[in-house]
Structures are given as C-alpha cells and as structure tokens.
Amino acid sequence: MYFMVPGQVHSWSFDEEPDGYIINFSKDYFNSFLSNPAYFQSFSIFSGIADQQVITIPDDTALEIAYCFEEILKEGAIKGLFGDDLVRTLLLQIFIKAERSTGHKIEAAASSYNQTIFRNFQKLIAEHYRTLKLPKEYAELLYITPNHLNALCKDIIGLSAGELIREQVILEAKRLLINLDLSVADIADKLNFSDHSYFIKFFKKHEGITPEKFRKSNIKQHGK
Numbered sequence: 078m079y080f081m082v083p084g085q086v087h088s089w090s091f092d093e094e095p096d097g098y099i100i101n102f103s104k105d106y107f108n109s110f111l112s113n114p115a116y117f118q119s120f121s122i123f124s125g126i127a128d129q130q131v132i133t134i135p136d137d138t139a140l141e142i143a144y145c146f147e148e149i150l151k152e153g154a155i156k157g158l159f160g161d162d163l164v165r166t167l168l169l170q171i172f173i174k175a176e177r178s179t180g181h182k183i184e185a186a187a188s189s190y191n192q193t194i195f196r197n198f199q200k201l202i203a204e205h206y207r208t209l210k211l212p213k214e215y216a217e218l219l220y221i222t223p224n225h226l227n228a229l230c231k232d233i234i235g236l237s238a239g240e241l242i243r244e245q246v247i248l249e250a251k252r253l254l255i256n257l258d259l260s261v262a263d264i265a266d267k268l269n270f271s272d273h274s275y276f277i278k279f280f281k282k283h284e285g286i287t288p289e290k291f292r293k294s295n296i297k298q299h300g301k
Contacts, residue, residue: 078142078175080122080130083203098146102168110165118196120176134178145171191229194219198226198238206245207269212238247283250276254292261288 083104089095108114121129134142145167152160152167201215209215215238216223223238230238246268253264265276280288 078122078132078134080132080175082123082130098143100146100149100168107165110162117172120172121179122172122175124196129179132175132179134175138174138178142171142174145174191233194221194226195229195233198230198241202242202245206242206249207267210242210246212242215242243283247280250280250288251291254288255295257292257296264288 107116117123122132124130149164149167152163157163197219198215201209201218205215212226213223216226219226227238230236230241234241236244250264250268253259253267254261259267261277262273265273268276270276270279277287280286280291284291286294
C-alpha cells in the first residue's frame with residue numbers, strides 16, 4: 078500500500094497493467110466524525126516520511142483490506158442511509174489494519190515531544206513555504222532554536238530543516254509546471270521568488286534540469 082499526504086507530488090510507473098484501489102479524501106472528511114481532530118497524527122502512514130508511506134501487507138490482512146475497499150465501492154453505488162459514515166468506518170478499518178502491519182508503536186510515536194514539534198513544522202511549511210524560506214523563521218513560530226529544529230529533523234527524517242523547506246518548494250514548483258497555462262515567470266511569482274531567473278537557477282541546482290526541461294519531459298512521458 079502507498080499512502081500520500083496533501084500536496085505530495087507523485088508519478089506511477091508499472092511494467093504491466095496494475096490492479097488495485099485508489100481512494101482520495103479531503104483532510105476535513107473525518108472532522109464531523111471524530112472527536113479528536115489530531116487522531117491521524119498518530120499514524121506513521123500519514124507522516125509524510127517517504128520510507129513510512131510504502132508498506133507491504135501480509136496476505137491475510139490484504140484480504141481483509143480488499144474486502145473493505147469492495148464494501149466502499151458497493152456503498153458508493155447504492156448511496157444508502159448513513160452512507161458516508163459507513164465509508165468512514167471502512168476507511169478507518171483500512172488505516173488501522175495498515176498501521177498495524179507496519180509494526181510501529183503508535184502510542185510511543187504520538188507521545189514524543191520531538192515528533193509533535195516535527196509534525197507542527199510540517200504543517201507550518203505547508204502553510205508558509207511561499208513566504209518563509211529560512212529555518213530560523215519556522216523555529217521562531219515553534220518557540221525553539223534553529224539548532225534544535227535542525228537536530229530533530231535530522232533525527233526523525235534524516236534531512237535538515239532547510240532541506241525539508243526546499244523540498245516543499247520544489248514539489249509545488251513541479252505541480253505548477255505540469256499546468257501548461259502557467260509560464261515559468263508566473264510560477265516564480267506564485268512561489269514568491271524575486272525574479273524568474275533566480276527561480277530557474279534554484280530549480281536547476283536541486284533538480285539538475287531547468288523548469289522548462291522538466292515540463293517538456295513530463296509532457297513527453299505522459300503523452301500530452
């Protein structure tokens with residue numbers, strides 16, 4: 078199973094025709110259903126950490142999860158009474174069964190002070206990456222020192238705070254580049270770069286190609 082968090086850019090590459098299920102839901106989908114709005118923060122599969130988002134499911138659990146997917150499809154077809162609530166309960170079963178398959182200790186992860194700070198840092202990046210580009214700016218919002226922020230990021234995910242901020246900017250740049258209605262200059266402006274030439278240098282430095290070449294390669298790859 079492969080889990081993605083909001084805003085995460087991805088692509089698929091299969092050697093043969095894939096067979097499986099895809100479910101998309103908004104971050105607000107469970108708000109009216111769960112009393113704890115931070116419930117999913119205790120799940121490692123929703124951490125946004127790449128090596129925790131792809132998991133191998135044991136055969137017996139895979140059958141149980143596939144059954145839940147099939148029930149969701151049935152409910153979508155009949156649109157019965159309390160249908161959304163039934164789908165939510167089925168999704169919760171899928172998430173819990175998947176999380177159990179990881180073998181992670183949920184309670185320990187949820188109670189970690191540094192884990193909480195890291196998740197709050199991720200949220201702040203998602204909200205402010207267009208305007209805040211420096212780790213010290215986020216450290217101020219979290220009421221910790223830049224050194225502490227950098228140390229806990231390296232400990233949890235193996236990357237510095239600055240690298241995580243840059244990754245978010247690059248991911249958004251890639252997503253915007255796929256939109257052919259926007260020029261490179263438009264994208265640079267949306268990402269709050271001082272000028273588009275600096276944006277081009279920034280993108281090429283971290284991706285090895287220019288924004289235009291990335292756009293052309295994506296068009297060619299997907300036959301657009």
